[in-house]
Amino acid sequence: MTTLMTPRRRVALGAALAASLLLAACSSDDAADDTTESVSTDDLETETDPETDADDTPAGTDTTESETTDDTTATDDSAQSVDVVSGCTEIAALFTTDGSANADLPDPESSAVCDGDTVVVTSNGIPDYTYVETSPGPPAAQDLTYEIPAEPTVADETTDVPLLGALGVTLAGIPIYGPTEGTGGDVGSIDGILMDCGSHNGPTGFHLHLVGTSDTNDCDFTPDEIASGPQLLGYAFDGYPIYTGNDQYASSWQLTDESLFASDTWAAHTYVEGSGDLDECNGLTDADGNYAYYTTDSFPYVLGCFVGEVDIRGRA
Numbered sequence: 001m002t003t004l005m006t007p008r009r010r011v012a013l014g015a016a017l018a019a020s021l022l023l024a025a026c027s028s029d030d031a032a033d034d035t036t037e038s039v040s041t042d043d044l045e046t047e048t049d050p051e052t053d054a055d056d057t058p059a060g061t062d063t064t065e066s067e068t069t070d071d072t073t074a075t076d077d078s079a080q081s082v083d084v085v086s087g088c089t090e091i092a093a094l095f096t097t098d099g100s101a102n103a104d105l106p107d108p109e110s111s112a113v114c115d116g117d118t119v120v121v122t123s124n125g126i127p128d129y130t131y132v133e134t135s136p137g138p139p140a141a142q143d144l145t146y147e148i149p150a151e152p153t154v155a156d157e158t159t160d161v162p163l164l165g166a167l168g169v170t171l172a173g174i175p176i177y178g179p180t181e182g183t184g185g186d187v188g189s190i191d192g193i194l195m196d197c198g199s200h201n202g203p204t205g206f207h208l209h210l211v212g213t214s215d216t217n218d219c220d221f222t223p224d225e226i227a228s229g230p231q232l233l234g235y236a237f238d239g240y241p242i243y244t245g246n247d248q249y250a251s252s253w254q255l256t257d258e259s260l261f262a263s264d265t266w267a268a269h270t271y272v273e274g275s276g277d278l279d280e281c282n283g284l285t286d287a288d289g290n291y292a293y294y295t296t297d298s299f300p301y302v303l304g305c306f307v308g309e310v311d312i313r314g315r316a
Contacts, residue, residue: 079277079286082230082243088114088150094232095121097128097172101218105131106141110173114150119235121146123173125205129218132195139206144173152239152308154291158281159238159306166207167303167312168242170220170234174199175207176242179265179300186265186299195219198301210301211244236293238308240283245294249284252276253299269299281305 085091092112100107108126112119124141131139146169161167163184166175181187187194187209194200197219198212211233213223221231221244230243253269253276255261260268271280276296278284282304283293295302306312 081286081288084290092119094171101129102131117150119148119150128172134200139201142205148235149239155309159310161303168236177207177209184264185262189262211295238306238310240308242293246297249294250276251296251298281307
Protein backbone atom coordinates (compact mmCIF):
# COMPACT_ATOMS: atom_id res chain seq x y z
CA MET A 1 0.00 0.00 0.00
CA THR A 2 1.42 3.40 -0.92
CA THR A 3 2.02 5.77 2.01
CA LEU A 4 1.77 9.55 1.57
CA MET A 5 4.09 11.72 3.65
CA THR A 6 3.52 15.41 3.03
CA PRO A 7 5.34 17.05 5.98
CA ARG A 8 9.04 17.38 5.27
CA ARG A 9 10.10 16.45 8.75
CA ARG A 10 9.59 12.86 9.92
CA VAL A 11 10.87 11.50 13.21
CA ALA A 12 10.40 8.01 11.80
CA LEU A 13 12.84 8.62 8.98
CA GLY A 14 15.78 9.26 11.26
CA ALA A 15 14.91 6.30 13.46
CA ALA A 16 14.46 3.99 10.50
CA LEU A 17 17.74 5.11 8.98
CA ALA A 18 19.53 4.45 12.24
CA ALA A 19 17.98 0.99 12.29
CA SER A 20 18.97 0.28 8.70
CA LEU A 21 22.55 1.37 9.34
CA LEU A 22 22.63 -0.78 12.48
CA LEU A 23 21.34 -3.79 10.56
CA ALA A 24 23.95 -3.21 7.86
CA ALA A 25 26.64 -2.97 10.52
CA CYS A 26 25.43 -6.17 12.15
CA SER A 27 25.51 -7.95 8.80
CA SER A 28 29.06 -6.74 8.32
CA ASP A 29 29.97 -7.98 11.80
CA ASP A 30 28.62 -11.44 11.03
CA ALA A 31 30.58 -11.60 7.80
CA ALA A 32 33.80 -10.63 9.57
CA ASP A 33 33.14 -12.85 12.61
CA ASP A 34 33.51 -10.51 15.58
CA THR A 35 34.94 -7.35 14.01
CA THR A 36 33.30 -4.32 15.65
CA GLU A 37 33.71 -0.65 14.82
CA SER A 38 32.24 2.15 16.91
CA VAL A 39 31.76 5.69 15.62
CA SER A 40 31.34 8.68 17.86
CA THR A 41 30.99 12.37 17.12
CA ASP A 42 30.14 15.55 18.96
CA ASP A 43 26.46 16.32 18.73
CA LEU A 44 25.58 19.27 16.55
CA GLU A 45 22.68 21.50 17.51
CA THR A 46 19.74 21.02 15.17
CA GLU A 47 17.83 24.03 13.95
CA THR A 48 15.13 24.17 11.32
CA ASP A 49 14.28 27.01 9.01
CA PRO A 50 12.38 29.55 11.17
CA GLU A 51 9.64 29.72 8.58
CA THR A 52 8.97 26.00 8.71
CA ASP A 53 9.58 24.76 12.24
CA ALA A 54 7.61 21.99 13.92
CA ASP A 55 4.89 24.40 15.02
CA ASP A 56 4.74 26.39 11.78
CA THR A 57 3.95 23.93 9.02
CA PRO A 58 3.87 25.40 5.49
CA ALA A 59 0.44 26.24 4.18
CA GLY A 60 -1.26 23.39 2.40
CA THR A 61 0.73 20.74 4.23
CA ASP A 62 -1.05 17.72 5.68
CA THR A 63 0.18 17.34 9.26
CA THR A 64 -1.24 13.85 9.77
CA GLU A 65 1.48 11.57 11.10
CA SER A 66 2.21 8.58 8.91
CA GLU A 67 2.48 5.11 10.31
CA THR A 68 6.00 4.10 11.21
CA THR A 69 7.31 1.20 9.15
CA ASP A 70 10.65 -0.48 8.69
CA ASP A 71 10.65 0.65 5.07
CA THR A 72 10.47 4.41 5.72
CA THR A 73 14.12 4.82 4.78
CA ALA A 74 15.21 3.50 1.40
CA THR A 75 17.65 0.61 1.57
CA ASP A 76 18.59 -0.93 -1.75
CA ASP A 77 20.71 -4.07 -1.74
CA SER A 78 21.00 -3.79 -5.52
CA ALA A 79 22.13 -0.16 -5.40
CA GLN A 80 25.55 0.55 -6.82
CA SER A 81 27.95 0.75 -3.88
CA VAL A 82 29.96 3.95 -3.66
CA ASP A 83 33.54 4.39 -2.55
CA VAL A 84 33.07 6.13 0.78
CA VAL A 85 35.89 8.38 1.94
CA SER A 86 36.33 8.24 5.71
CA GLY A 87 38.46 10.31 8.04
CA CYS A 88 38.69 14.08 8.32
CA THR A 89 42.06 14.39 6.59
CA GLU A 90 40.96 12.24 3.67
CA ILE A 91 37.71 14.18 3.22
CA ALA A 92 39.45 17.55 3.48
CA ALA A 93 41.86 16.55 0.72
CA LEU A 94 38.94 16.19 -1.71
CA PHE A 95 38.16 19.90 -1.73
CA THR A 96 39.98 21.41 -4.67
CA THR A 97 39.27 22.95 -8.08
CA ASP A 98 40.22 22.14 -11.65
CA GLY A 99 41.70 25.60 -12.10
CA SER A 100 40.47 28.68 -13.90
CA ALA A 101 38.00 28.27 -16.75
CA ASN A 102 36.98 31.93 -17.09
CA ALA A 103 39.52 34.57 -18.08
CA ASP A 104 37.25 37.39 -16.91
CA LEU A 105 36.60 35.92 -13.44
CA PRO A 106 38.88 35.48 -10.41
CA ASP A 107 40.61 32.12 -10.17
CA PRO A 108 38.46 29.59 -8.28
CA GLU A 109 39.59 28.60 -4.80
CA SER A 110 38.51 25.63 -2.70
CA SER A 111 40.36 23.93 0.14
CA ALA A 112 39.71 22.36 3.52
CA VAL A 113 41.48 21.61 6.78
CA CYS A 114 40.57 19.62 9.86
CA ASP A 115 39.62 21.05 13.22
CA GLY A 116 39.30 17.93 15.30
CA ASP A 117 36.60 15.85 13.60
CA THR A 118 35.26 18.84 11.66
CA VAL A 119 36.10 19.55 8.03
CA VAL A 120 36.47 23.32 7.61
CA VAL A 121 35.96 24.29 3.97
CA THR A 122 37.00 27.67 2.58
CA SER A 123 36.10 28.87 -0.89
CA ASN A 124 35.67 32.00 -2.97
CA GLY A 125 32.59 30.58 -4.71
CA ILE A 126 33.93 31.01 -8.24
CA PRO A 127 33.09 28.12 -10.60
CA ASP A 128 35.88 26.09 -12.16
CA TYR A 129 33.80 25.49 -15.28
CA THR A 130 32.73 27.90 -18.00
CA TYR A 131 30.33 30.52 -16.67
CA VAL A 132 27.32 31.34 -18.84
CA GLU A 133 25.41 34.43 -17.77
CA THR A 134 21.73 33.78 -17.05
CA SER A 135 21.25 36.68 -14.63
CA PRO A 136 22.71 40.19 -14.52
CA GLY A 137 26.31 40.52 -13.39
CA PRO A 138 29.22 38.07 -13.21
CA PRO A 139 30.01 36.07 -10.06
CA ALA A 140 32.14 37.93 -7.53
CA ALA A 141 34.70 36.30 -5.27
CA GLN A 142 33.37 35.66 -1.77
CA ASP A 143 34.86 34.65 1.56
CA LEU A 144 32.97 31.44 2.30
CA THR A 145 33.61 29.10 5.22
CA TYR A 146 31.64 25.93 5.96
CA GLU A 147 32.01 23.40 8.77
CA ILE A 148 31.07 19.79 8.07
CA PRO A 149 31.28 16.87 10.52
CA ALA A 150 33.66 14.18 9.28
CA GLU A 151 31.63 11.55 11.13
CA PRO A 152 27.92 12.24 10.54
CA THR A 153 25.35 11.18 13.12
CA VAL A 154 21.79 10.16 12.30
CA ALA A 155 19.40 12.60 13.97
CA ASP A 156 16.30 11.62 15.94
CA GLU A 157 14.27 13.52 13.37
CA THR A 158 14.97 15.02 9.99
CA THR A 159 15.60 18.73 9.45
CA ASP A 160 14.15 20.85 6.67
CA VAL A 161 16.54 22.22 4.08
CA PRO A 162 16.53 26.04 3.97
CA LEU A 163 14.15 27.72 1.55
CA LEU A 164 16.97 30.09 0.65
CA GLY A 165 20.64 29.52 1.32
CA ALA A 166 23.09 26.66 1.18
CA LEU A 167 22.45 23.09 2.32
CA GLY A 168 25.89 21.82 1.35
CA VAL A 169 28.95 22.55 -0.74
CA THR A 170 30.57 20.96 -3.79
CA LEU A 171 34.16 19.76 -3.75
CA ALA A 172 34.98 22.81 -5.87
CA GLY A 173 33.58 25.07 -3.16
CA ILE A 174 30.28 26.04 -4.79
CA PRO A 175 27.31 26.37 -2.38
CA ILE A 176 24.49 23.91 -3.05
CA TYR A 177 20.97 25.30 -2.67
CA GLY A 178 17.58 23.62 -2.45
CA PRO A 179 14.84 23.47 -5.11
CA THR A 180 13.30 26.86 -4.37
CA GLU A 181 13.92 30.21 -5.97
CA GLY A 182 12.78 33.64 -4.81
CA THR A 183 9.61 33.36 -2.73
CA GLY A 184 9.42 29.58 -2.79
CA GLY A 185 8.61 28.60 -6.34
CA ASP A 186 10.46 25.77 -8.02
CA VAL A 187 13.71 26.77 -9.67
CA GLY A 188 12.54 24.78 -12.68
CA SER A 189 9.50 27.02 -13.10
CA ILE A 190 11.55 29.93 -14.46
CA ASP A 191 12.78 29.39 -18.01
CA GLY A 192 16.42 30.19 -18.60
CA ILE A 193 17.28 30.99 -15.00
CA LEU A 194 19.91 28.25 -14.74
CA MET A 195 22.96 27.37 -16.78
CA ASP A 196 22.96 23.92 -18.32
CA CYS A 197 25.15 22.92 -15.37
CA GLY A 198 22.26 23.63 -12.97
CA SER A 199 23.83 26.73 -11.43
CA HIS A 200 23.55 30.50 -11.67
CA ASN A 201 24.63 33.77 -10.10
CA GLY A 202 22.34 35.58 -7.69
CA PRO A 203 22.22 38.25 -4.98
CA THR A 204 23.89 35.84 -2.54
CA GLY A 205 26.55 34.77 -5.04
CA PHE A 206 27.08 31.91 -7.44
CA HIS A 207 25.42 28.64 -6.40
CA LEU A 208 24.09 25.32 -7.68
CA HIS A 209 20.47 24.09 -7.49
CA LEU A 210 20.75 20.83 -9.39
CA VAL A 211 23.18 18.75 -11.41
CA GLY A 212 23.03 19.40 -15.12
CA THR A 213 25.24 18.52 -18.05
CA SER A 214 25.99 20.05 -21.41
CA ASP A 215 27.28 18.76 -24.72
CA THR A 216 28.80 22.15 -25.52
CA ASN A 217 30.03 23.53 -22.18
CA ASP A 218 31.98 21.95 -19.36
CA CYS A 219 30.17 21.29 -16.07
CA ASP A 220 31.04 19.43 -12.88
CA PHE A 221 30.60 16.17 -14.79
CA THR A 222 30.22 15.07 -18.39
CA PRO A 223 27.11 13.19 -19.54
CA ASP A 224 29.22 10.04 -19.83
CA GLU A 225 30.44 10.38 -16.24
CA ILE A 226 26.89 10.84 -14.97
CA ALA A 227 25.77 7.77 -16.91
CA SER A 228 28.66 5.59 -15.76
CA GLY A 229 27.68 5.66 -12.09
CA PRO A 230 27.39 7.90 -9.02
CA GLN A 231 30.02 10.65 -8.86
CA LEU A 232 30.92 12.45 -5.64
CA LEU A 233 29.57 16.00 -5.95
CA GLY A 234 30.17 17.30 -2.43
CA TYR A 235 28.89 17.10 1.12
CA ALA A 236 25.72 18.16 2.90
CA PHE A 237 26.10 20.17 6.08
CA ASP A 238 25.16 17.14 8.19
CA GLY A 239 28.28 15.36 6.92
CA TYR A 240 26.70 12.86 4.55
CA PRO A 241 28.11 12.77 1.00
CA ILE A 242 26.15 13.85 -2.05
CA TYR A 243 26.56 11.74 -5.17
CA THR A 244 25.09 12.14 -8.62
CA GLY A 245 22.22 9.74 -9.21
CA ASN A 246 20.45 11.30 -12.16
CA ASP A 247 20.85 8.23 -14.37
CA GLN A 248 20.58 5.66 -11.58
CA TYR A 249 17.79 6.72 -9.20
CA ALA A 250 14.35 8.32 -9.21
CA SER A 251 13.03 10.67 -6.56
CA SER A 252 10.02 9.53 -4.52
CA TRP A 253 8.56 13.05 -4.45
CA GLN A 254 5.60 13.50 -6.78
CA LEU A 255 4.04 16.67 -8.19
CA THR A 256 0.52 16.56 -6.75
CA ASP A 257 -0.58 20.20 -7.17
CA GLU A 258 0.80 21.74 -10.35
CA SER A 259 -0.88 25.08 -9.56
CA LEU A 260 1.63 25.64 -6.74
CA PHE A 261 4.74 24.65 -8.71
CA ALA A 262 5.76 28.25 -9.43
CA SER A 263 4.84 29.68 -6.02
CA ASP A 264 5.34 27.00 -3.34
CA THR A 265 7.08 23.95 -4.71
CA TRP A 266 7.21 22.14 -1.34
CA ALA A 267 3.41 22.34 -1.08
CA ALA A 268 3.14 21.32 -4.72
CA HIS A 269 4.99 18.06 -4.12
CA THR A 270 4.19 15.07 -1.92
CA TYR A 271 6.58 12.38 -0.79
CA VAL A 272 5.10 9.06 -1.91
CA GLU A 273 6.94 6.23 -0.23
CA GLY A 274 8.03 3.55 -2.68
CA SER A 275 7.18 5.54 -5.80
CA GLY A 276 10.87 6.02 -6.53
CA ASP A 277 14.20 4.68 -5.37
CA LEU A 278 15.08 7.20 -2.67
CA ASP A 279 13.80 8.16 0.76
CA GLU A 280 12.22 11.45 1.79
CA CYS A 281 15.61 13.13 2.10
CA ASN A 282 16.58 11.91 -1.40
CA GLY A 283 19.06 9.36 -0.13
CA LEU A 284 19.47 5.65 0.43
CA THR A 285 21.59 3.11 2.25
CA ASP A 286 23.45 0.90 -0.20
CA ALA A 287 24.29 -2.79 0.12
CA ASP A 288 27.46 -1.95 2.03
CA GLY A 289 25.52 0.00 4.65
CA ASN A 290 26.65 3.43 3.45
CA TYR A 291 24.09 6.24 3.47
CA ALA A 292 24.35 9.06 0.95
CA TYR A 293 22.19 11.60 -0.82
CA TYR A 294 21.75 11.35 -4.59
CA THR A 295 20.91 14.02 -7.13
CA THR A 296 17.86 13.45 -9.31
CA ASP A 297 16.36 14.95 -12.44
CA SER A 298 13.15 15.84 -10.61
CA PHE A 299 12.24 17.55 -7.32
CA PRO A 300 13.93 17.95 -4.88
CA TYR A 301 16.98 17.62 -7.20
CA VAL A 302 19.52 17.26 -4.36
CA LEU A 303 18.21 17.00 -0.77
CA GLY A 304 14.65 16.62 0.46
CA CYS A 305 15.75 17.07 4.07
CA PHE A 306 18.73 16.47 6.35
CA VAL A 307 18.85 13.00 7.87
CA GLY A 308 21.84 13.76 10.09
CA GLU A 309 22.38 16.12 12.99
CA VAL A 310 22.97 19.59 11.59
CA ASP A 311 23.15 23.24 12.56
CA ILE A 312 22.20 25.45 9.62
CA ARG A 313 22.35 28.79 11.40
CA GLY A 314 24.48 31.41 9.72
CA ARG A 315 24.91 29.44 6.51
CA ALA A 316 25.41 31.59 3.42
